[in-house]
Amino acid sequence: MSDQLAEAFTVLPQYLGGHMRLSMAAIACAILISLPLGILAARRQWLAGPALGIAGTLQTIPGLALLALMVPILGGTIGFAPAFVALTLYGILPVLRNTIVGLQGVDPVVREAARGVGMTQSQSLIEVELPLALPTIVAGIRTAVVWVVGAAVLATPVGAASLGNYIFAGLQTRNWTAVLFGCVASALLAILLDQIVRSYEIAARRRNRVMAALSTLAGIVLIGGALLPGWLDTAGQSTVAGDQAEAIGLEGRVVVVGSKPFTEQFILAALFERVLEAEGAIVRRRDGLGSTVAFDALASSGIDVYADYSGTLWANVLNREDNPGRHRIIAETSAALLNDYGILSLGSLGFENAYGFAMSREGADRLGVTSIAGLAGERVTIGADSEFFVRPEWTGTREAYGLQDATPRPMDSTFMYGAVRDGQVDVITAYTTDGRIAAYDLVILDDPRGILPPYDAMILLSPEAAADDAVAAALAPLVNAITPAMMREANRRVDLEGQTPEQAADWLWGEIGG
Amino acid sequence: MSPAATAHDVLRVEGLTKHYPGGILAADNVGLTAAAGELIAIVGESGSGKTTTLKAINRLIEPGAGSILFQGRDVMSLEAHDLRREIGWVMQGDGLFPHLTAAQNIALTPRLLKWAPARIAARVDELLELVRLDPADFRDRLPHLMSGGQRQRIAIARALAAEPPLLLLDEAFSALDPVTRAGLQEDFIALQNRLQFAAVMVTHDMAEALLLADRILVMKDGRVVQTATPSDLVNRPADPYVTELLAAPAKQARAVAALEQAP
Numbered sequence A: 001m002s003d004q005l006a007e008a009f010t011v012l013p014q015y016l017g018g019h020m021r022l023s024m025a026a027i028a029c030a031i032l033i034s035l036p037l038g039i040l041a042a043r044r045q046w047l048a049g050p051a052l053g054i055a056g057t058l059q060t061i062p063g064l065a066l067l068a069l070m071v072p073i074l075g076g077t078i079g080f081a082p083a084f085v086a087l088t089l090y091g092i093l094p095v096l097r098n099t100i101v102g103l104q105g106v107d108p109v110v111r112e113a114a115r116g117v118g119m120t121q122s123q124s125l126i127e128v129e130l131p132l133a134l135p136t137i138v139a140g141i142r143t144a145v146v147w148v149v150g151a152a153v154l155a156t157p158v159g160a161a162s163l164g165n166y167i168f169a170g171l172q173t174r175n176w177t178a179v180l181f182g183c184v185a186s187a188l189l190a191i192l193l194d195q196i197v198r199s200y201e202i203a204a205r206r207r208n209r210v211m212a213a214l215s216t217l218a219g220i221v222l223i224g225g226a227l228l229p230g231w232l233d234t235a236g237q238s239t240v241a242g243d244q245a246e247a248i249g250l251e252g253r254v255v256v257v258g259s260k261p262f263t264e265q266f267i268l269a270a271l272f273e274r275v276l277e278a279e280g281a282i283v284r285r286r287d288g289l290g291s292t293v294a295f296d297a298l299a300s301s302g303i304d305v306y307a308d309y310s311g312t313l314w315a316n317v318l319n320r321e322d323n324p325g326r327h328r329i330i331a332e333t334s335a336a337l338l339n340d341y342g343i344l345s346l347g348s349l350g351f352e353n354a355y356g357f358a359m360s361r362e363g364a365d366r367l368g369v370t371s372i373a374g375l376a377g378e379r380v381t382i383g384a385d386s387e388f389f390v391r392p393e394w395t396g397t398r399e400a401y402g403l404q405d406a407t408p409r410p411m412d413s414t415f416m417y418g419a420v421r422d423g424q425v426d427v428i429t430a431y432t433t434d435g436r437i438a439a440y441d442l443v444i445l446d447d448p449r450g451i452l453p454p455y456d457a458m459i460l461l462s463p464e465a466a467a468d469d470a471v472a473a474a475l476a477p478l479v480n481a482i483t484p485a486m487m488r489e490a491n492r493r494v495d496l497e498g499q500t501p502e503q504a505a506d507w508l509w510g511e512i513g514g
Numbered sequence B: 001m002s003p004a005a006t007a008h009d010v011l012r013v014e015g016l017t018k019h020y021p022g023g024i025l026a027a028d029n030v031g032l033t034a035a036a037g038e039l040i041a042i043v044g045e046s047g048s049g050k051t052t053t054l055k056a057i058n059r060l061i062e063p064g065a066g067s068i069l070f071q072g073r074d075v076m077s078l079e080a081h082d083l084r085r086e087i088g089w090v091m092q093g094d095g096l097f098p099h100l101t102a103a104q105n106i107a108l109t110p111r112l113l114k115w116a117p118a119r120i121a122a123r124v125d126e127l128l129e130l131v132r133l134d135p136a137d138f139r140d141r142l143p144h145l146m147s148g149g150q151r152q153r154i155a156i157a158r159a160l161a162a163e164p165p166l167l168l169l170d171e172a173f174s175a176l177d178p179v180t181r182a183g184l185q186e187d188f189i190a191l192q193n194r195l196q197f198a199a200v201m202v203t204h205d206m207a208e209a210l211l212l213a214d215r216i217l218v219m220k221d222g223r224v225v226q227t228a229t230p231s232d233l234v235n236r237p238a239d240p241y242v243t244e245l246l247a248a249p250a251k252q253a254r255a256v257a258a259l260e261q262a263p
């Protein structure tokens, strides 16, 4: 437990810095857009209606979806940009609405008095209307601060470091300390920023210079603190292909390693990092990327390397539904990735992480099944990650084995192993390398008709990284180096023993003989 | 009736006509003059066009047809905000800025005119004395910490701050209780006698007009039905409507007189 806490603290500067840069830039930009717009719209109903309508509609899009949508909208860019744009859009509504409401709420008698004493329109706005609307506007800014800081945890799946890294990785690796740590840190940050804005408002209202100076100082310290690691971070940023220095190995080059949001991916990313750093590379991590986000990022060289699974690529990228066998799938997928995207596959890591229909031993015995065929016509509930039920594997298995009466229960993959062990669902689509299959004594049902495609883990390099032999050379020792048993054990160490992915990667590296 | 124009008129309005959208004729060929030290009252029932006439003078409403000369200058030839800085304005309700102290409210127009800070500070204290409020006590008070009468005094001080030659008052005393109101009316007259500004005062209260004004304009449906001194108005009402307006204060006076004579 304290190990996990210590681990959480070591990455705090990076995650907190990322979180603050992102949310403060978004809040600043949201204010810069919505304050002038609100001032214009307050006196023009034809503008106020549509502006509030659009901002309100954006607000109803779930945060995760809004952030994820920004990736394709920005042409496949991951990281800061899509998260920043989405969070800015998110922050606009409260400030815009409160600016309009605040200004419209100023007593018309007071506005006429401002004209009566000889103020111009802008003098009236600056000296009378804005000060009177200030409490309402500040309330809007405070709402935006709390919303944006809270929503910024959703930047993790689009590849921007944030406190969400704790939460997403923690959920997948069953590291509840990390989950809690991320939640508390983001809540504290929201409260802190909110209080700074609040004290600033009080200072402005009471015309208290000391208090204003103090809150300005606090704001500057926060912004400075957020930006400083940012400059350090970008200082050495040149990606692999851009750097043509004749160095030995990967000395001083930046390689960006990505991962999808589950334990095995975190361990593999840690392993890649270790191997690349041994060759002198400077490794940046983009952990917990959404499945398609990771692939798109690789294709656009937003990340340089990650591991993906042949069956996933076969269905999602090649749009194939047939199953010509394990080796053909690897070969055809590799060829297609290189031709269509310039992505280089180094080959299989040596293990498969397939979907396997799993039941508790007790449940399987009760129904007397050893193969998926035995589930035909049974009214069972099937737990699986939400991706599974929209994949051709599911429709394929359902048709082939007569599973029409089964009820799908999409859930986060972290929870499905416990759910099937405890009888909350009858069947799950387990990942075959998961350590919990053995630990919970689950039974994998046979797939006699070979419907479920193979899922060999493949090392993929971005077009830019592929242009540099050194990256491929550094990662070559990992090809065909990990057996299914080794991967299961590494996963088990994280999921069941509470080790960090880095510790598991160290163990794996030792086993490989590095 | 056409106003008798003289060279020293501070204000001279001729043929003022104002249509609102929707065909309402709020002011119809209105004429009036005000000389320094003179107080003109505009009286009439609600909706008769008093406020419209008054606001046209400092262009809070853009006048339609007609001419308005302020110190001999056509008001349309000036920037509206420059014009308003030269004319004091006291509105219905006090119209004080709730986020500014009494001193800051009073200092507004001088500040807009870019007076030196020391001159403004001295002027603020002088005005507080003039409207009979203790500067030490009231300078830093916010409007919500004052009574209605005190607020109205601050409003008058604010209107007089930049030494305007003309003061416009729209129902300035209407919202006050009778005792406060009588005290303020008396002080106001004393102030005007001393500072010799011209004043145009809108009121729906004929008694107030009779008491304070040098001349009274009676308005009905946007038209001036009579312009006269208080005694001429009482003794020679030119219109049944004027008689009607005079009936109420006359009746009150008779009732009070009757009680006084009773044993």
Ligand SMILES: Nc1ncnc2c1ncn2[C@@H]1O[C@H](COP(=O)(O)OP(=O)(O)O)[C@@H](O)[C@H]1O
Residues within 6 Å of the ligand: B020, B021, B024, B025, B026, B044, B045, B046, B047, B048, B049, B050, B051, B052, B053
């Ligand atoms: N902004 C406006 N738009 C349209 N009609 C108005 C406006 N202001 C006043 N009026 C109308 O003009 C007439 C005169 O109004 P006003 O000058 O305020 O009268 P008073 O001050 O004597 O009560 C009324 O019929 C009133 O309804």
Ligand SMILES: [Mg+2]
Residues within 6 Å of the ligand: B050, B051, B052
């Ligand atoms: Mg009126």
